[in-house]
Amino acid sequence: MTTAQAAAPAGPGRYRGFAFAFSAYLLWGFLPFYMKAVAHISPYEVVAHRVLWSVPITAAILLALGGFSGFLTVFRQPRTLAMGFLTASLISVNWAIYVWAIGSGRALESALGYFINPLVNVALGTIFLGERLTRAQVFAVALAVFGVGLMTVESGGLPWVSLALALSFGVYGYLKKTLPIGPTEGFLLEVVLISPLAMIYIGWLAFMGTGHFAGTGAVTTSSDTLLLAASGLVTAVPLILFVYGARLLRYSTIGLMQYMAPSMIFLTAVFVFHEPFSVGKLIAFMFIWAALIVYTATMFTGRKA
Template sequence: MNQKSVKSGVLFAIAAYVMWGLAPMYFKALNEMAAPEIMMHRVFWSVPVLFILLLARRKLGQVIVAILAPKILKTLLVSGFLLAVNWLVFIWAINNDRLLESSLGYFINPLINVALARAFLGEKLTRLQGVAVAVVFIGVVNVLVAYGELPWVSLVLAGTFSCYGLLRKKVAVESMPGLFIESLFMFPFAIAYWIVVQPEHSNLLTNDIELNSLIVLAGVITTVPLLCFTAAARRIRYTTLGFFQYIGPSIMFVLAVGVYKEPIDSTKIFTFICVWAALIIYVYDLLRVYKQAPKI
């Protein structure tokens, strides 16, 4: 992996997480629509946006090659399912004023990345990384004891996206063709929902221009950060990718508490402190390992 590729991977990672951090502002603007309806538009408008991009960059041939490879197609089917679950839960959480839980999920994500990298990519788990994972576990148990239930929104978002990133790192297909195929897998379900359920805002001719503009923008909002993420995942180590993960949830946390005024009690504060402490340990360990590594 050359230095130029790594640098571009870092820039892609930063761009992806900043955009994801600000994404709740977009979905809040569509708050009058139900989560499945927003999800439907998110999938529907992503397909033409990706098709145009692939056509412009002359990469439609890569889509055909991937479709004709059964192993790649099966992997993208699974990653597409994980992505669909992640999208739907995220939208639902924002619409139901649970942005803090979403933030917590994406704070946990880097530590799950570490565990997955150890289990499936052969990347070694250092002692400090083990400590960081244990501290996050304490924070999750704290919520379980206090509320009598697991923070399912946080765990689903963290788990699905970590597994999605792992699959996309291992599959031999570029980011844009892969995302297009994943979106194609979701597309029939979006169309079926549109026809059968006929949600309130499904007829674009009866909506005002502002709402229709926001709806169509779903394709861009969805596609651009995911393309940046998958491009980053293929250029840098998976554990290094986790280093930038805190950007998105930090922005979400500020939005949840400072802008949308979601309540935060002592239990949530303690859990966030555990997760932030784990991230500090994790980042410190990454920097320590980087400084000790031989420079070429």
């Protein structure tokens, strides 16, 4: 989930970067509470509103930063548009799985997915970019694979939610690097490209009388309308905070902070949502955490993970 400069600015810039990134991860860590609040709504409807409401918020921020005119030139670049649609599709799949997982009592599996995401990034770099793994990184990946194997045995089936979240976000991040525009412009491009599909789906729900927004269905409530309208803020604000934080911090600092959100999700799942957490699952998570410790240590040895 991370891209950052190798060297971070000193002084106030670094502290601003930490504040931005910390705020982003804190908001992501509290995101399960929002997802629980909309658990009675179809994940597809929630994702459609996340897409639609993210457009004006991100556009307003980009306009305030003076980058909107440059963004418009993207629509004369067919290859960029095609890649943007692909990354938009991937992040939409990721969102839908996450919304469904939290609402279905699988927050623990969601946390596991985002814990193993950095190791998926390592694997993708090895497979598609020809990056060579250090021995420590190979050991970290092996520990993670063993931990996932234990979780499979303990759960009686492959933790597909965890793997789907990790793989979809990992491939999204990998492909996102090929977009020849900035992160904020890239996110706006993604939500703009799939917003017509979101509008069609929301319109269809309204026509069928099954929507949850602004009186478009028999089950609509004012709280549902407010929650869905807030989905843009919930989606766009932490992402944009993260983008600006990552630009002002070292790679290793962001690498450590990325475990903050899944840690909060894990604690929320166990102590707030009271999801079943057996000794077997604890052992599986311990292998994952050990893998992350080994992986994180490589950041301080001069080797970029």
